Structure formats: C-alpha cells, structure tokens
Amino acid sequence: MTTATSGLNGTGAATAVAADRPRLLFGNPAFTASLVADIDAAQHVVNAEIYGLHDSGSGATITGAMKRAAARDVEVNLIVDSFGSRQLGSSPKALRFVGEMRDAGMSVIVNRRPNPHAIGTAPERLSAAYRDGRLGEELLRVARDVHGANGHRKHFGIDNLAGYDGGMNLSATWDTWNDIMVRYQGPAIRYGRELYLAHWTAVGGKVSERQAQLRAASMAQPVADAASGTRVLANLPPAGRFNATEQWFSEVANARQRFWTHTPFVTSPEMSGALVTALRERPNLDVRMLVPSSTAFPSFLLSLSKTHYRDLIEAGAKIYELPEFAHTKAWLADGRSTVSSLNMAHRSMSLDYEASVVMNDAVVGAQLAEHFERTMASSRQVKLSDLDSMLLRAATAARKAAHFRL
Numbered sequence: 001m002t003t004a005t006s007g008l009n010g011t012g013a014a015t016a017v018a019a020d021r022p023r024l025l026f027g028n029p030a031f032t033a034s035l036v037a038d039i040d041a042a043q044h045v046v047n048a049e050i051y052g053l054h055d056s057g058s059g060a061t062i063t064g065a066m067k068r069a070a071a072r073d074v075e076v077n078l079i080v081d082s083f084g085s086r087q088l089g090s091s092p093k094a095l096r097f098v099g100e101m102r103d104a105g106m107s108v109i110v111n112r113r114p115n116p117h118a119i120g121t122a123p124e125r126l127s128a129a130y131r132d133g134r135l136g137e138e139l140l141r142v143a144r145d146v147h148g149a150n151g152h153r154k155h156f157g158i159d160n161l162a163g164y165d166g167g168m169n170l171s172a173t174w175d176t177w178n179d180i181m182v183r184y185q186g187p188a189i190r191y192g193r194e195l196y197l198a199h200w201t202a203v204g205g206k207v208s209e210r211q212a213q214l215r216a217a218s219m220a221q222p223v224a225d226a227a228s229g230t231r232v233l234a235n236l237p238p239a240g241r242f243n244a245t246e247q248w249f250s251e252v253a254n255a256r257q258r259f260w261t262h263t264p265f266v267t268s269p270e271m272s273g274a275l276v277t278a279l280r281e282r283p284n285l286d287v288r289m290l291v292p293s294s295t296a297f298p299s300f301l302l303s304l305s306k307t308h309y310r311d312l313i314e315a316g317a318k319i320y321e322l323p324e325f326a327h328t329k330a331w332l333a334d335g336r337s338t339v340s341s342l343n344m345a346h347r348s349m350s351l352d353y354e355a356s357v358v359m360n361d362a363v364v365g366a367q368l369a370e371h372f373e374r375t376m377a378s379s380r381q382v383k384l385s386d387l388d389s390m391l392l393r394a395a396t397a398a399r400k401a402a403h404f405r406l
Contacts, residue, residue, distance in 0.1 A: 022182050022188075024182055028168060035065070035164060036065045038156075038158045039066060039158060040068065042072075042161070043074065043159060044159045044213075045075045045076075045157075046069050048066065048078045048155065049151055049199060050079070050080050050084075050154060051081045051154055054085065054172070056172035057171055058175050062170055063170075066078065066104075075107075075210050078106055081151040082110050082112045084150065084169065109200070109205055125142055126138060126139070152353055153234070153353045153355045155355060161189075163232070165182060165355045166181030166339045166357070167329045167341055168327070178327065178328055180371075188357070189218065190218040195234040202238050232357055233358060234353070242350060245350065245354075248340075248349075254333070255278065255285060256282065257286060259275070259288075259332070261330070261332075262289075263343060263344045264301070266345075268405055269404075270405070279316045279317060288319075289312065289320070290326060290376065291305060291320070301406070310384065310387050313383075320375070326375075329343060337359045339356070
C-alpha cells in the first residue's frame, strides 16, 4: 500500500494530548469491541504487535478490521511472533492467512529466532565496529540481536487516538481466558509508539513518512495532562533496556500497604524471592497472588509454580487458585495499578519484549481492586497442608538446588 502522507486532522494530532482516564477492558469481548471500533476510526496508521495470533475468534475479527483499514489507505503494520503463533506453522491455511493480510495492503513481519534482519546486517555492523576499534563490544551486541527475543508484547496503536497493552492473545482458543487489556490516551500514546517502533525497526521494518508525521504531531502538541500518571514501560532486549522488569521490582520494594498480583504462573526465583524479602522486611504488607489451578490448566509451568508457594505462604503471602485458566498479568502496589504482558518468569524478566502500563489513578485502582476481590471470592486459597506431598517437597528441593528458572 502507499505510505503517502496526508494532513493530520482531529484523529491524528488533536487527540494526541487529550486527557482521558485509562480504561480497563476485562475479558476478550470488551477488548475486541473497543479495538475494532478504534481501528474502524483510524485515518493514518495502525501499529500492532501480537504474540499469539490465529485465524479464529478474535484473531479473525481483529485482523479483518485491520484489512478494512488497509483498504481505506491506512498504513497497517503488524509484528507477529513465530513462537507464540507457532500453531500457524507453514500449513497452507496459515500461509493463506498471512498472505491475505499482505495482499490487503498490510505490512506483516514475523518475529523469528534467530533474527534474519540481524543476521543480514551483521557483516556491515562488524566491519564498522572493526574500523572504529570496538569490535569486541559490537560482537556481543550482534550475538544478542542474532539470537533474538520472543515478541511477547500485545500492543495496538491507532493514530494518536488510542493505545492498547496487556496480556491478550488473539484466537478462539484463548478468547475465554481470564485476561485484561488497557486502553490509554494522551501522552502515553507517544511512548507506546516509540517502544513499538524500536521493535519494528529491530526486525527490519521501516519508519514511513506518515509514521514520522504522526510522531512529530504528537511531540509538537503541549502536554496539558503531564500529571495524568499513565506511563508505558517496556523491556527492549536489543537495547539492553528492561524498564518493565525494573518497575515490577521497584513496586515490590516500595509497597507499604499492599501488593496484589495476578499471574498465570511464577517460575522466577528472583521474583518470588523479592516478595518473600518484602514480607520479611514489612510483616504487615498485604501480599496476595492469584494463579490458575492445575485442574483448570494442567501444565509443567503450574507444577513448577507450586515449588515457590511454600516459601511465599510461610512468609505471609496469600495465594488463590482460580477455577478457570487466568492469563492476566496485573498488579496493585498501594495506590498504583499496572496491566502488563510480563509474566513472573525469567524469560519475561530478562529475555523477551514486554510492556507494562502503569497508572496512578484512584478510580482505575478501585476498579482493579474490585476485580481482584471478585476473583478471590470465587477462588480457593492455597494452604500449607496442600503442599505436603513428598513429590512436591522433593521437586521444591531439586529446583532450589539446581537454581532452576524458566
């Protein structure tokens, strides 16, 4: 499709700094309806990054809206992760699905490991580094970039109208999961876009003139709501930036009243250990963790999670198992709310592209707290007596002895 620019009107620039409370979207139907409405209103650029995408359910609905936007001469850019969307594979149906998006005018890049763009640019980068006397330093960077990282972020940016981030993948298989996305406006949009473009260019995408104009329009507007308290933080592995991870640890270290977290699993000793340390230092800290039960979603990851539960409960944490699978990644630290793609896992913490939306908003905080309380009321609290099996004790000891993380 063409990327010729056009004048930026209300949907482009005027809403770049519009003050608007972030909107929590609980469950896929609410998210899909909101996102499709925004894509249908797009006039200039739609940016999307999806970890898990299939041609079914919300995946078919949302990619359909993106194809309609491309047909209106909207620039539509999509990064889809090859691991998260591995069920697409190379079957005729999968190739047809991606081909139809490209034929509709969308720019689609599959985030692969190893990174073919990094491989292609490695000789030029290393030659330049050799001439500048920094070959050793650049070798490490090239090796990291070639190895690549999973694009675990779930992000959508529509003009300067709205941004979305959170935990939802797009497929009929995943549409019923307990999950949250957040829609944000105002200055946070510009940061969401910059983080997206960092990944887009790392996998070989180009910043079009139209995209550059949108960026300039948002930067040129006065920031009337600078104190709105909504920030978008990301993990950008090629740049060595892990701001989303740092924010999680900072929230745990600084929470004084409560730290409630919703996570699909906990497989990082560093993250569970930080919660244990916080409880030992601040015995009155209210730490609660919501996780799916192994009966709702039997998997190795949930079995590994259970090897962290005893230390957490003995330190004073309360753990609740949901009757259904929960894919939500969100936490409340005193008065701050965060919705994220970040799992309590080593990969999320230090290897993959991730993003968090941090909100200092009392109304949003109350909404998220209500969601936690409603979910806890329908869940089962884990007791120490649930963790007494010899097999689980042996698995916990083995995990600690091996310093195993995932």
